[in-house]
Amino acid sequence: MSVPMLKLEGLKKSYGAKRALRGLDLEVPDNEIMALLGPTGAGKSSTLLSAAGLLSLEAGKVFLAGRDVTDIDPSGRDVSIVFEGFNLLPVLDVKDNIAFALRSPTYREDEAEIKVRVGRTAELLRISHLLDRDVDTLSGGERQRVAIARALVRRPKMFLLDEPLSALDLKLREGLRAELRQIHRQHRSTMLYATHDYHGAIAIADRLAIIEGGVVQQTGTIDDIIALPANMRVGKLIGSPSMAFFEASISDGSVLIPGGKQRLPIGTFGVVGPAAGRKVLLGAWPEDIEVGPAGAAGANDGSVYAVDNRGFERAVQINSTAGSFRKVVPSELVFKQGDACSFRITSGFLFDGENGSRISHLGGKAR
Amino acid sequence: MAEIELKNLTIDFAGFKAVDNVNLTVRNGEFVVYLGPSGCGKTTTLRCIAGLVKATSGDVLFDGRRVNDMSASERNIAMVFQFVSLYPHLKIRENIVFPLKARGVPRAEIARKLDWVVGIFDLGADLDRYPASLPPGARQKVALARAVIREPAVLLLDEPLSAIDEQFREEMRWELGHLQRELGVTTVYVTHDQREAMSLADRIVLMSDGRIVQVGDPDRIFLEPENVFAGQFIGSPSMNLIDLVPVDGGLRLGDSAVTLTPAKNRIPQWAVASRRKLKLGVRPLNVHLVGPGDPIAFPLAVDDVFSVGRDRFFNFSIGGNAYQGVDKRPNRTAPAEAVHFVPEGLLFFDAETGRRVTGDAA
Amino acid sequence: MSTVSHEQRQAELKKRSSGRLMIFGFLSPTLAILIFMVAYPIFSLIYYSFFNFSALRPAAGMKPVGLKNYTFLLSDPELWDRFVFTGKFVFICVAMQMLIGIFVGYQLQKNFRGRDVVFTLLMMPMMLSPVVVGFLWRYMLNSEWGVINYLLTVVGLSKVDWLGQTTPALWAAAIADTWMWAPFIILLATAAFRGIPETIYEAAEVDGASPAYKFFRITLPMSAPVLFIALILRLIDSFKQYDLFFALTGGGPGSSTETVSFAVAKTAFSYFYTGEASALAVMLLFIIIGLSMILVRHLGKMGEKY
Numbered sequence A: 001m002s003v004p005m006l007k008l009e010g011l012k013k014s015y016g017a018k019r020a021l022r023g024l025d026l027e028v029p030d031n032e033i034m035a036l037l038g039p040t041g042a043g044k045s046s047t048l049l050s051a052a053g054l055l056s057l058e059a060g061k062v063f064l065a066g067r068d069v070t071d072i073d074p075s076g077r078d079v080s081i082v083f084e085g086f087n088l089l090p091v092l093d094v095k096d097n098i099a100f101a102l103r104s105p106t107y108r109e110d111e112a113e114i115k116v117r118v119g120r121t122a123e124l125l126r127i128s129h130l131l132d133r134d135v136d137t138l139s140g141g142e143r144q145r146v147a148i149a150r151a152l153v154r155r156p157k158m159f160l161l162d163e164p165l166s167a168l169d170l171k172l173r174e175g176l177r178a179e180l181r182q183i184h185r186q187h188r189s190t191m192l193y194a195t196h197d198y199h200g201a202i203a204i205a206d207r208l209a210i211i212e213g214g215v216v217q218q219t220g221t222i223d224d225i226i227a228l229p230a231n232m233r234v235g236k237l238i239g240s241p242s243m244a245f246f247e248a249s250i251s252d253g254s255v256l257i258p259g260g261k262q263r264l265p266i267g268t269f270g271v272v273g274p275a276a277g278r279k280v281l282l283g284a285w286p287e288d289i290e291v292g293p294a295g296a297a298g299a300n301d302g303s304v305y306a307v308d309n310r311g312f313e314r315a316v317q318i319n320s321t322a323g324s325f326r327k328v329v330p331s332e333l334v335f336k337q338g339d340a341c342s343f344r345i346t347s348g349f350l351f352d353g354e355n356g357s358r359i360s361h362l363g364g365k366a367r
Numbered sequence B: 001m002a003e004i005e006l007k008n009l010t011i012d013f014a015g016f017k018a019v020d021n022v023n024l025t026v027r028n029g030e031f032v033v034y035l036g037p038s039g040c041g042k043t044t045t046l047r048c049i050a051g052l053v054k055a056t057s058g059d060v061l062f063d064g065r066r067v068n069d070m071s072a073s074e075r076n077i078a079m080v081f082q083f084v085s086l087y088p089h090l091k092i093r094e095n096i097v098f099p100l101k102a103r104g105v106p107r108a109e110i111a112r113k114l115d116w117v118v119g120i121f122d123l124g125a126d127l128d129r130y131p132a133s134l135p136p137g138a139r140q141k142v143a144l145a146r147a148v149i150r151e152p153a154v155l156l157l158d159e160p161l162s163a164i165d166e167q168f169r170e171e172m173r174w175e176l177g178h179l180q181r182e183l184g185v186t187t188v189y190v191t192h193d194q195r196e197a198m199s200l201a202d203r204i205v206l207m208s209d210g211r212i213v214q215v216g217d218p219d220r221i222f223l224e225p226e227n228v229f230a231g232q233f234i235g236s237p238s239m240n241l242i243d244l245v246p247v248d249g250g251l252r253l254g255d256s257a258v259t260l261t262p263a264k265n266r267i268p269q270w271a272v273a274s275r276r277k278l279k280l281g282v283r284p285l286n287v288h289l290v291g292p293g294d295p296i297a298f299p300l301a302v303d304d305v306f307s308v309g310r311d312r313f314f315n316f317s318i319g320g321n322a323y324q325g326v327d328k329r330p331n332r333t334a335p336a337e338a339v340h341f342v343p344e345g346l347l348f349f350d351a352e353t354g355r356r357v358t359g360d361a362a
Numbered sequence C: 001m002s003t004v005s006h007e008q009r010q011a012e013l014k015k016r017s018s019g020r021l022m023i024f025g026f027l028s029p030t031l032a033i034l035i036f037m038v039a040y041p042i043f044s045l046i047y048y049s050f051f052n053f054s055a056l057r058p059a060a061g062m063k064p065v066g067l068k069n070y071t072f073l074l075s076d077p078e079l080w081d082r083f084v085f086t087g088k089f090v091f092i093c094v095a096m097q098m099l100i101g102i103f104v105g106y107q108l109q110k111n112f113r114g115r116d117v118v119f120t121l122l123m124m125p126m127m128l129s130p131v132v133v134g135f136l137w138r139y140m141l142n143s144e145w146g147v148i149n150y151l152l153t154v155v156g157l158s159k160v161d162w163l164g165q166t167t168p169a170l171w172a173a174a175i176a177d178t179w180m181w182a183p184f185i186i187l188l189a190t191a192a193f194r195g196i197p198e199t200i201y202e203a204a205e206v207d208g209a210s211p212a213y214k215f216f217r218i219t220l221p222m223s224a225p226v227l228f229i230a231l232i233l234r235l236i237d238s239f240k241q242y243d244l245f246f247a248l249t250g251g252g253p254g255s256s257t258e259t260v261s262f263a264v265a266k267t268a269f270s271y272f273y274t275g276e277a278s279a280l281a282v283m284l285l286f287i288i289i290g291l292s293m294i295l296v297r298h299l300g301k302m303g304e305k306y
Helices: A044-052 A094-103 A111-124 A140-152 A170-187 A198-204 A222-227 A232-237 B042-050 B092-102 B107-121 B136-148 B166-183 B194-200 B218-223 B228-233 B269-273 C002-048 C068-074 C077-108 C115-127 C130-140 C147-154 C166-194 C198-206 C211-239 C243-248 C260-269 C274-305
Strands: A006-015 A018-028 A033-037 A059-064 A079-082 A158-162 A190-195 A207-212 A215-220 A244-251 A254-256 A263-265 A280-284 A289-293 A300-309 A313-320 A323-330 A340-345 A347-352 B004-013 B016-026 B031-035 B057-062 B077-080 B154-158 B186-191 B203-208 B211-216 B240-247 B250-253 B278-282 B287-290 B301-308 B311-318 B321-327 B338-341 B346-350
Touching: A006 A044, A018 A044, A018 A059, A018 A207, A018 A215, A033 A044, A033 A170, A033 A198, A044 A059, A044 A079, A044 A158, A044 A190, A079 A140, A094 A111, A094 A140, A111 A140, A111 A170, A140 A158, A140 A170, A170 A190, A170 A198, A170 B301, A190 A198, A207 A222, A207 A232, A215 A222, A215 A232, A232 A280, A232 A347, A244 A347, A289 A323, A300 B166, A300 B194, A313 A340, B004 B042, B016 B042, B016 B211, B031 B042, B031 B166, B031 B194, B042 B077, B042 B154, B042 B186, B042 B203, B077 B136, B077 C198, B092 B107, B092 B136, B092 C211, B107 B136, B136 B154, B136 B166, B166 B194, B186 B194, B194 B218, B203 B218, B203 B228, B211 B218, B211 B228, B228 B240, B228 B278, B228 B346, B240 B321, B250 B269, B250 B278, B287 B311, C002 C274, C068 C274, C077 C115, C077 C166, C077 C211, C077 C260, C115 C166, C130 C147, C130 C166, C130 C243, C166 C211, C166 C243, C198 C211, C211 C274, C243 C260, C260 C274
Parallel strands: A033 A190, A033 A207, A079 A158, A158 A190, B031 B186, B031 B203, B077 B154, B154 B186, B287 B321
Antiparallel strands: A006 A018, A006 A059, A207 A215, A244 A254, A244 A280, A244 A323, A254 A263, A280 A347, A289 A340, A300 A313, A300 A340, A313 A323, B004 B016, B004 B057, B203 B211, B240 B250, B240 B278, B278 B346, B287 B338, B301 B311, B311 B321
C-alpha cells in the first residue's frame, strides 16, 4: 500500500483534568473517505484539530503524505477543515466567504481563477443563486453548504470534516452526503469525516475508525468490523440496533446464558482467552438472533419490553434474564409490549466483562 | 386516566386560524401523536388541551365534562415542553416534587412518589444537581419524571425529544414508548418528526394548515395515505410522485417510454379506465433494482447507486426528473441497470385535488 | 531527539511569555489610571489616619499619633449616634425601596401600551443630583408653606414640623431617597422578572401552582440574584449618603440627622481635623468594602450556578 495521506502517532492531549486523546494512532489511506465514528466526547474533534495543527499536543506525531508536520503551522499543512456549526465570516458575502482561502497569502490565486473556481464549487453544491447574498440571510442548510464550499474550493491534500451535517435535518443531510460522495468520486480527494451517526458513517465512508475514550478502537471496512469486532465498545457503536450482550458462562465445552436453553459449542469460538473466574459476556449482532413465538423448542425465553414501529419494519426490545437486546423484525411478525417470546442466538463472540476486550478468537456458532 | 374529546375546536389568533374546526376523540389510555410541519396547528391544539390557550369556539371535554373554562392547574394534566421548563433555581429533587408541593401533598407521600419515579427514570445520581449542570437529554428525563410523578389523567408532550442530541433521542424514544404503555396514561404527543410518530403512536393525527388531514394507526397512514401530502410527509426518503399519461390500454410514466399495463404490471383496471388525470405515488422502498433483461424491468436510467449495509440507495430518472429508490433486499451484488415497481406499493392520486383514488371511488 | 524537544519547549515558552507581555501592554493604561485615581488616594488616606494633622495648617506639621485617632473616635458616643442614625436610615429607605421596587416591578412586567413612557418617567428622579432632590423636598416639606403640609391641612390633619425634629426628619430623608431610588429597583426587578421564560410559568401552571405559589417559588427565587445585587448596591449607596442630608436638613436639628459620611465631611472640611477625618473615612471604607465583597462573591457564585 502507498504512503497513507494522514498518519497520527501516539497523540495525547488533555483539557485540564479531562484526557481527550490518550495515545491515539490512526492512518487514513490516500483517496479514501474514512469516517471517525464515536460518541460525543470520544475525542473526534481533538483528532481533527490535531491533524489540522490547531491543537498543541502533549505528545505524538502528525504525518501528512509521509512528511512530519507536527511542528508546522496550520497554514503550512494544506488541509481544509469544516467545523460543526458554521465558521463563516459574517462581514463577507457568500462568494467572498468561499473565496477567502484563495485570497490568503499561502494559497493566493489570481482573481480570474478565483472566479472560475468559486463558480464551479457553488454549482457543485447548488448554491450558485446565493453567491451575492449576505451570510446572515441564509438558512441553516444553506450556510452549511457555503461552509463546505469554502473548504472544497481549494484542492487541499485532505479534507477534515467535523460533524458537518449534524445540524441539518434528515432530508438535507441525505442530500449533502450524496454530494460529498460525488465530490470525492470526481476529485479523488481524501476525507476524514467525524460523526456520531452510524448510518451517516457507513453511508459515506469506505472505511471506519471507531473512536472512544481518546483511542481508536478499531479500523476497517464495515464488513471487517462486523466479521470480527475488536471489543465491546465497538459492538456498542456499530449496527442499528447495536450489538446485544448476554451474561454467559462456559461449562462442559459449551457457552451458556443464564436461564437459557441454548448451548453454543466452545469449539466454534476458535481460541478462547483465559475466562476462568472472570465475568464473560456473549455479544451477538441482532442479525444473528432469531426471534420466535413463546416456548419454541431449544430457544431462550424473553419478553417484549417495547416496540418501535418504523413503517416498513418494526424494531423490538426483548428482555431476558441474561440481558436485553433490540432487533429489527419483519412487519409480518406482530409483537406487543409485554408479550412473551423466544429467541435463539445463532452466532456470537465472547468478551471479557471487565475490560471489554474480545476473548474468543472467532465468532462462535450455534448447532 | 381520562378520555379527551375535541368538538369543532377552532382557535383564532387575530384573524389567523391556527386550528380550524378540529374533531377528535383520544381514548382512555391511548397514545395519540399529532404530526405535521411547523405552523400546522398541532402545538396550539395541545396547548388548548392543556388550558394554556383558549378555544375561540368549540369545546374540549375530559371524560365528557367541558373543561374550556378550567385553568391548566385545575385540569389534572401534566406537560413536557420542547425547551427548558425545569426550574433552574431548584435542584433536580425539588423540580420533580414541585407539582406535589404546589398541591400541598403530605411529605411522606412526596417521599414515596419521589422514590418511585427516581426508580423508573434512574435519576438517583442527579437529585442534588441543578438543571444547568445536566445535558439536555437528562433534563428532558427530569421533565418527564416531574410530569409522571403526579400520575396525571392526561400526559401532554410538546416535541419533548427535538432538542436532544440524536444518540440520546433514540434511547428516550424506547423508554417513553415503554413507559406510556406501562402506565396506561392517556397521552397526546406533538412532533414534526414522522419517525417519532410512527414509532410511538397508537394513532397518528396528521395535520396541515390547522386542519386534520388523516387520522389512523401508523401502518394505515403509511400504506394508505389520504392524499399526496400524507404520502410524502410520512416515510423517508419521501414518496416519489410521478405523472401518469393515459395511453392505449395503459398509463405511461411521464414522458418516458415506459407504459404500465394491467396485464404486465398488475396496475388496477380502473386506473386505466379512469378519465381523471392521475399521478403515481411510489415509495422508494417499493422500487427494486433489476437487470435490463428482466421481464418486469422498466428501462429507466439508474445512477448514483451506493450501498449502506444491505440497502442500496439509488436515483432513477424519468424525463429530466430524478427520483429515489432504496432496495432493501439482501442482494448487494445483483444487477442495477433498471428498476421495477412493486405492484402492491403503487398508489394513485388525483392530479388535481391530490386525493388518493381507489377502485371503488373511480 | 531530546535536544529537539528541548528546543521546542523553549520556543513554546517564548511564545507564551510574549503573549503575557502583550496582555500586560493592553492592560497598562487601565492599570495606570487605577493606580493614580484609586490606589494612591486610598494609601494616602490610610497614611494620614495615623497622624495628627490639619490640611488647613500644613505648617504645623504632621505629628504621628499611632492608633490614637481611632481610639478617640471609637470612644466618642457622638460617633456611635452617627452610626445608629445611619443604620436606621439605611434600613428604612432600603426596605421601602425594595418593597416598592418589587411590587411595582411585578405590575409593570407585562407589556402594555405606554410602557416606554412610564419607564422614561420613572427614570427621571434618578437622573437628578441628590442635592437637587434634597432642596426639592426641603421646599415641599417646609412646615409653613410646603406642599406636603398644605395637603395635610386639606384633609384635616395638623401640620408636621418635618425637618425640625429628628424622627420626622429621618422619615422625610428616607422618603426623599426612596422617591429617587425606588425606580432603580423597579427597573432592575422588571428586567429580572421579564427574564424568566414564559414556559417556566406555563410549566408551573400545569403543575398546579397558585399565583402566590408561583410568585414566591418561581418569580422571587429566580430573580433573587439580580434583586440581591440591587439590594447590596442600594445598601452601599445609602450607607454613604451625604449630599441629600446636606441639602435637606443640613444635619439638624443639632447634629441629630448627621450620617457617618456627613460627619467625615464636617470633620474634614469644617473643622479641618484631617487626621481624624481620615481615620473615620478609613472605617467607613472598610464597612463598604465588606459589603462589596459580599456582592463580588455573590456575582461569582451566580456565574457557577446558572
